[in-house]
Amino acid sequence: MATSKKTKSLKSNPKTGYKAPVCLDTARLGIQKRNMKDTPYILSAAIDFGTTFSGYAFSTQYEYKQSPLKVSNMTWTAGSGNLMSLKTSTCILFSPNGNFHSFGFDAEDKYADLLDNQKHHSWYFFRRFKMSLYEQENISRTMTIRDQNGKEMLAMKVFSSSIQFLKDHLLAKCKERGTEVFMSDIRWVLTMPAIWSDKAKQFMRESAEKAGIPGAQLVMALEAEAAALYCKYLPVSDLAVGQAGNVSIFKPGAKYMVLDMGGGTVDITVHQVEEGLQLKEIHMANGGDWGGTMVDIEFENLLTDILGPEVFNKFKREQVSDLLELQRSFETKKRCIHSASDSKITFTLPCSLLDIFEEINQGTSVEEKVANNKDYANNLTWKNDKLRMKSEIAKKLFEPSLRKILDHVTDLLQKPDVADIDAIILVGGFSECPILQSEISKRFANKRLVIPNQAGLAVLTGAVINGHELEAVTERISRLTYGVDAISTFIPGLHDPRLMMIGEDGVVHCRGVFSIHVRAGETVPVGLSCQPQQYVVMEKDQKRLPVRLYTTEDPNPIYVIEEGATSIGELIVDMPDTTKGLNRGVDVVLTFGGAEIEVKALDMHTQKEFNAYFNFLG
Numbered sequence: 207m208a209t210s211k212k213t214k215s216l217k218s219n220p221k222t223g224y225k226a227p228v229c230l231d232t233a234r235l236g237i238q239k240r241n242m243k244d245t246p247y248i249l250s251a252a253i254d255f256g257t258t259f260s261g262y263a264f265s266t267q268y269e270y271k272q273s274p275l276k277v278s279n280m281t282w283t284a285g286s287g288n289l290m291s292l293k294t295s296t297c298i299l300f301s302p303n304g305n306f307h308s309f310g311f312d313a314e315d316k317y318a319d320l321l322d323n324q325k326h327h328s329w330y331f332f333r334r335f336k337m338s339l340y341e342q343e344n345i346s347r348t349m350t351i352r353d354q355n356g357k358e359m360l361a362m363k364v365f366s367s368s369i370q371f372l373k374d375h376l377l378a379k380c381k382e383r384g385t386e387v388f389m390s391d392i393r394w395v396l397t398m399p400a401i402w403s404d405k406a407k408q409f410m411r412e413s414a415e416k417a418g419i420p421g422a423q424l425v426m427a428l429e430a431e432a433a434a435l436y437c438k439y440l441p442v443s444d445l446a447v448g449q450a451g452n453v454s455i456f457k458p459g460a461k462y463m464v465l466d467m468g469g470g471t472v473d474i475t476v477h478q479v480e481e482g483l484q485l486k487e488i489h490m491a492n493g494g495d496w497g498g499t500m501v502d503i504e505f506e507n508l509l510t511d512i513l514g515p516e517v518f519n520k521f522k523r524e525q526v527s528d529l530l531e532l533q534r535s536f537e538t539k540k541r542c543i544h545s546a547s548d549s550k551i552t553f554t555l556p557c558s559l560l561d562i563f564e565e566i567n568q569g570t571s572v573e574e575k576v577a578n579n580k581d582y583a584n585n586l587t588w589k590n591d592k593l594r595m596k597s598e599i600a601k602k603l604f605e606p607s608l609r610k611i612l613d614h615v616t617d618l619l620q621k622p623d624v625a626d627i628d629a630i631i632l633v634g635g636f637s638e639c640p641i642l643q644s645e646i647s648k649r650f651a652n653k654r655l656v657i658p659n660q661a662g663l664a665v666l667t668g669a670v671i672n673g674h675e676l677e678a679v680t681e682r683i684s685r686l687t688y689g690v691d692a693i694s695t696f697i698p699g700l701h702d703p704r705l706m707m708i709g710e711d712g713v714v715h716c717r718g719v720f721s722i723h724v725r726a727g728e729t730v731p732v733g734l735s736c737q738p739q740q741y742v743v744m745e746k747d748q749k750r751l752p753v754r755l756y757t758t759e760d761p762n763p764i765y766v767i768e769e770g771a772t773s774i775g776e777l778i779v780d781m782p783d784t785t786k787g788l789n790r791g792v793d794v795v796l797t798f799g800g801a802e803i804e805v806k807a808l809d810m811h812t813q814k815e816f817n818a819y820f821n822f823l824g
Contacts, residue, residue, distance in 0.1 A: 245422070248391040249380070250673030252427070253372050254293070254666040255397060255410075257336045257499060258469030258537070259635060260310070260368070261293035262376045263666050266385060270674045274439045277670045279663070280379055284311030284534070292663060293635075295534075296336060296469075298368050300359065302328035309371040317354075318527030326526070330357055332364050337470045339406040340399070340495060346824045347412070354526065362413055369396070370417035394419045395673040397665055398801075399466075399473045400428040400491030401685075404757075404774055405822040407802055412823070425673060426801040430466040430475040432668030433633035434485060435678055437658050439671070455629045455656060456483060462629040462656075465615070465646075466665060467636035470497045472611055476624050480680055489624050490683035490727060494614065498636035500607040501540055502533065508603065509559075512575065512582060517563045521556075528556035543600050545644035551600040553593040560591065604641050611642075612649050619650070629654040633664035677732070682799050684728050686757040691766045691773075692721035705765070720756060720763040720771060723796055727761055730799035740810055742791030743781065751779040751792065755820070775822035779807040792816055 251264040265277040282294040294310030299317055301307050308316050313331070320326035331354045338351050338361060350358040373394075380386060396414050398407060407426060415421045438456045455462050458481050466473040476489040510518040522529055535554060543551060563572050572588045586595035618624050630653050632643065638661055647655045658664055672678060693715045696706050701716040708714055723736050743751055758771040765771070779792050793813075797804040807818035 245393075247393040247423070247673075249385065249387050250393050250395060250670050251376055251380075252395040252397065252432075252666060252669035252673060253369060253376070253414075254429075254669060255336065255369065255372075256293070256296055256468055256635075257334055257471070257497060258296060259291070259293035259662075260296045260372065261663075261666055262372050262379075263663075263670050264376060264380065264385075265670050265674075267674065270671070274671050274674070275436070275667065277667050278379070278383065278385075279666075280375065282311055284315065293666075295333070296368070297331065297333035298335075298364060298371075299332075300330035300367075302330075304330070304359070304363075306367045306371070309368055314530050318530060321525075321527045327355065330359055331355070332359070334469070334499065335361075335364060337495065337499075339402065339409060340471060345403070345405040345409050345822075347409075348824075362409065362416065365410070365413040366416040369414050369419070373417055373419060389418075389420065390423075392423060393425060393673045394423055395425045395427050395432075395669045397427050397429045397432060397669050399468075399471045399493070400430055400475060400801075401471065401473055401493045404803065404820075408820065408822045411802070425676065427669045427672045428473075428475070428491065428801050429468070429665045429669075430464040430473045430491070430633075431477075431485070431679055432666075432672050433466050433664040434462075434464050434475070434477060434631065434668065435671045435675065436664040436668035437631055437633070437656070438483060438485075440658055455479075455631075455654065458483070460629075461488065461627040462631055463615070463618070463624065463627050464631045464633065465611070465637065466493075467611070467632065467634040467642070468497050468665075469499050469635060470495060472496045472614075472634075472636075474615070474618070476618075476627060477679075484677070485679045487679065487682040489618070489621065490685045492614075492618070492685075494610060496607045496610040496614075497634075498537075498540070498607075498639070500610075501603050501636075501639075502536065504603040504606060505536055505540075508599075509555075512579070512588070513559070513563050513572070514566070517559075517566050520566070521559050521562050525556065525558040525562070528558045532556055532559075540603070541638050541640070543597070543604075543639065543641050545601065545641045545648075550594045550596055553595075555591050555593055557591055601641060604639070604645075608642065608645055612645065615646075615650065627653065629656050631656045631658075633658065633661045635662040637661045679732055681729050681731050684724050684726055684730050684798060686759060687720075687722060687726045687761055687763060688724050688796075688798065688803070689720045689722040689756055689763070689766075690777075691754050691756060692719045693717050694719040694721070700764075702765070718765045718767050720758070720766045720768075722763070724798045725761040726759055732799040733797070734799065735795045735797040735804075735806075738793035738795045738808070740791055740793050741779075742810070743788060746787040747784050748790075749780070749782050749784060751781055753777040753779075753794065775820060775824070777805055778819055778821055780817040792818075794818070 253262050263277045263279045269276045279292050298309045299307045299313035317331045351361045460479045463476045473493045475491045477485045478488050696714040696716040756766045791810040792807040795806045805818045807816045
């Protein structure tokens with residue numbers, strides 16, 4: 207319970223016991239400079255936790271000063287060495303007793319062995335689970351997610367075990383190459399989409415801390431920004447593709463859009479390059495769940511349409527090892543489909559898929575099934591384990607995702623602050639698909655299209671650079687309006703009479719006012735803080751002081767109860783010393799503009815700092 211010192215006699219909400227703070231001025235709060243602390247470190251270590259693939263990279267300060275792009279990566283192998291990649295599959299396997307067993311390609315291969323021997327039923331196998339943090343609104347520490355067989359496990363255990371594996375693997379790799387360091391010498395960087403909610407961001411931070419990464423050494427990096435840092439240091443020769451010769455897009459005054467196209471989401475940011483090559487966000491981060499997995503789903507829908515739901519569902523249920531191999535091969539194949547190609551595309555499919563078809567459709571061959579389907583008879587052929595289709599059919603697999611991306615970027619380019627950008631930068635694994643590059647180039651022919659070599663590693667390498675350059679971004683645009691549930695002086699004609707209340711001092715107030723700290727669409731300098739706001743305890747023995755935080759997309763909300771306003775959690779200040787009774791309070795300073803919201807709480811008498819934190823997870 208908290209209130210302002212002047213009005214602590216006002217009654218609390220009887221349902222929650224929460225006392226709304228009084229704010230006599232609901233205009234935007236002023237801004238003061240925040241002191242930035244930079245702890246010493248030797249190594250910047252980044253973990254890129256993706257929907258489809260994950261990996262890590264690192265560099266020492268010495269290596270960074272020699273060349274920011276000089277980072278160390280891990281090469282992963284899968285399928286008995288048949289596949290080599292600088293990232294591994296985002297999947298994790300737990301034994302029947304719930305203990306961690308393996309992560310990545312190793313988890314896939316082990317699970318495939320278990321399937322072959324019919325010993326998989328009691329194991330827990332999770333794959334492509336990152337999107338649960340985007341799809342679920344009620345993210346909490348106790349939420350569960352389902353594995354491949356429908357069994358539940360705490361989501362935080364799945365995420366933290368995955369991060370812990372990558373962390374431990376990175377430390378072992380450092381030792382192997384002679385760069386052995388103490389944990390206290392490392393600045394850790396964890397990537398995340400800019401469009402994630404504050405709940406999802408806190409969930410990832412707590413998962414990382416549970417995995418053994420100290421919170422004070424953890425930087426949360428926005429994926430599209432990290433990719434931009436990578437591109438900033440690339441030589442012009444590596445910024446391949448597009449128009450307009452060898453003019454660098456990273457010069458003061460230049461504006462560009464980054465499309466970070468991964469497996470799950472497409473994350474979009476728009477920057478302007480400042481003096482010193484720092485970056486300023488000029489349009490709020492945006493995007494959606496239009497990543498490469500949409501194409502995967504369309505491919506599975508195509509197979510289901512050809513063979514029938516019964517066949518493909520049984521294949522997915524009973525032949526998971528073949529399904530994993532099919533998904534691996536399609537991931538490679540979809541990066542070879544060209545927009546201008548008129549030739550047929552060949553896919554190699556598991557023999558078990560045909561076996562199941564023949565088992566269910568006795569007396570009918572798959573060739574006959576295709577020949578009798580008017581949509582496919584002249585467009586594809588299926589013989590033995592080879593499916594060959596005209597390029598037009600293959601291109602249609604990309605249409606749902608492409609349509610979302612192209613329409614969204616078209617809308618963005620209509621906005622005054624975006625219309626005059628110089629270039630569009632494509633990064634992320636999905637951006638390596640030629641059909642995607644071609645269609646974006648065609649739609650936005652008047653913009654320079656930039657696709658760096660190894661676009662799929664842009665975020666990971668950029669995140670390492672971000673660990674060395676904490677102040678690379680100077681300003682961001684707030685995606686939401688943030689504020690608290692406050693009691694304000696009642697203004698006739700503005701405030702709703704139903705929310706009017708009279709304090710013991712006889713002053714007429716309005717309850718439930720949305721006291722704004724920062725507005726949606728507002729430019730927020732990174733490292734600058736709102737002016738302090740004071741809250742006092744309501745009870746003599748009160749040891750925790752909570753302040754409820756609200757968000758809305760509306761830049762000018764009036765009440766916290768209006769449509770679109772949502773309580774995202776609480777700001778909590780620990781106040782264990784109760785010797786001063788009711789004469790206790792804190793000056794709370796909120797800092798927006800970073801990848802996460804920050805809070806500081808100072809004793810209103812001594813300015814001693816209290817432990818203060820956000821609880822967005824319930």
